[in-house]
Amino acid sequence: MSKAETPARPTASEMRGVIPYIGFDGRANEAADFYATAFGATDLGRMPNPDDPTRLMHAQVGINGGALMMTDHGGEDGADPKPLNRAHMQLVVDDGHMWWDRAVAAGCTALVPYERQFWGDDWGMLEDPFGVRWAVLQPGDMQSAASEPLVEVAHHLTLRRVIDAPRAAVWRCWSETDLLKQWFCPKPWFVAEADFDLRPGGRMNTVMAGPEGERIDSKGIWLEVEPMRRLVFTDFFTEGFVPAPEPFMTAVVLLEDAPDGGTQLVWSARHANAETLESHRDMGWEPGWNAAVDQLEEVAKSLASDPG
Numbered sequence: 001m002s003k004a005e006t007p008a009r010p011t012a013s014e015m016r017g018v019i020p021y022i023g024f025d026g027r028a029n030e031a032a033d034f035y036a037t038a039f040g041a042t043d044l045g046r047m048p049n050p051d052d053p054t055r056l057m058h059a060q061v062g063i064n065g066g067a068l069m070m071t072d073h074g075g076e077d078g079a080d081p082k083p084l085n086r087a088h089m090q091l092v093v094d095d096g097h098m099w100w101d102r103a104v105a106a107g108c109t110a111l112v113p114y115e116r117q118f119w120g121d122d123w124g125m126l127e128d129p130f131g132v133r134w135a136v137l138q139p140g141d142m143q144s145a146a147s148e149p150l151v152e153v154a155h156h157l158t159l160r161r162v163i164d165a166p167r168a169a170v171w172r173c174w175s176e177t178d179l180l181k182q183w184f185c186p187k188p189w190f191v192a193e194a195d196f197d198l199r200p201g202g203r204m205n206t207v208m209a210g211p212e213g214e215r216i217d218s219k220g221i222w223l224e225v226e227p228m229r230r231l232v233f234t235d236f237f238t239e240g241f242v243p244a245p246e247p248f249m250t251a252v253v254l255l256e257d258a259p260d261g262g263t264q265l266v267w268s269a270r271h272a273n274a275e276t277l278e279s280h281r282d283m284g285w286e287p288g289w290n291a292a293v294d295q296l297e298e299v300a301k302s303l304a305s306d307p308g
Contacts, residue, residue: 020089021069024130028056028070031130038106038128039063039091039099064091088125088133088201088241096122096138103134111241117232117252121224125241133241135200155277157285158268161293165300167255167263171228173300174253182299184208186291198225203239219244230254248276263300265293 024031028046035041041061049055055072062068068089093099100114103126114124114136122138163170173179177194184191185208192215193207201221208216221239224232234250237243254266267289271277 019067019069021071022132023071023073026055026072027130028059028072029054031070031128031132032056032059032061034106034129035061035063035068038103038108039134040102041068064093088135090135090137090200092137092139094138096124096136100124100126100136103128103136108134111243112236123223155271155274156268157271157277157280158266159286159289159293161265161267161290162258162260163263163265163293163297163300165263165297165304166261167228167257169300169303170255170263170265170296172303173296174231175227179299179303180206183292183295186288186295189214196222197239198222200225201239201241204233205239223250228255247272249280267293 022031032041032043032046036043041063044060044062044067046059047057049057049072057071059070060067061070091099096114104110108126108128110124111127111133112123112125114122117123122136124136126134126136128134173183175196175198177196181191181194184194184206188211189208191206192209193205195203195205197203200223204220204222206218208218210216218235219238220233220235221237221241222231222233224230231253232250234247235244236247236250248271250270252266252268252270254264254268256264256266258264269280269285271280
């Protein structure tokens with residue numbers, strides 16, 4: 001299709017859902033061509049700017065059954081010409097390795113390697129030459145992931161507990177900052193601050209305080225949020241997928257109904273190497289987290305007994 005050709009009118013199926021609209025600073029044509037190579041995009045039309053034919057007023061491509069819209073701007077409308085500073089595209093596919101390998105071969109940079117994650121999915125993060133970040137995710141089997149012996153996986157520390165409280169109450173204790181502050185570290189330490197944006201890519205920041213004025217700041221992001229079922233967060237990145245200078249771990253929380261009406265909790269910490277794992281273990285990971293989960297159970301039970 002000629003870059004000067006008037007776009008075909010999209011069909012209703014091509015327009016369904018939430019459609020990302022990215023602004024580029026004079027590189028929208030180049031980006032549309034690149035996405036055809038990297039992600040197999042189909043060109044749905046490009047409309048040049050009548051005042052400057054080298055720039056696009058509007059363009060649309062189809063990727064993986066969805067639509068992506070683009071335009072060129074130079075900041076004259078007050079917009080930031082750097083695209084998607086605090087967001088990313090997520091490609092949910094059946095053949096993740098093919099999508100990943102093709103994008104890398106086309107020129108994307110791997111930020112997080114594409115591999116099987118301990119919460120059950122194959123997942124990785126790329127950045128294209130235009131600064132747009134793309135997550136490639138191939139869903140796995142969540143039920144089998146929850147039942148696998150995660151403790152045997154290299155560089156993992158895993159705790160399994162049955163909590164005497166319903167899953168809805170346990171979920172609230174993880175997902176609501178005011179509740180998390182009541183249990184998230186063992187006494188006499190406490191959580192002085194908790195600041196969440198509970199969505200993939202959103203911040204997950206806490207400050208733990210000790211009895212003698214100690215302070216531990218932890219800044220990270222959520223990678224996966226499946227309500228009532230699964231949370232994955234990491235300190236390898238801070239908000240906006242900014243790489244952290246000294247990352248420590250990625251964590252997964254899996255919740256299932258227990259046969260007795262309680263909640264099966266699987267809490268796993270994943271480390272990059274054996275040295276980091278041993279450092280975490282030497283900090284008292286197992287007794288510390290068992291004590292914290294005891295506190296979690298008390299908070300969750302109080303919610304269940306007083307739902308109002």
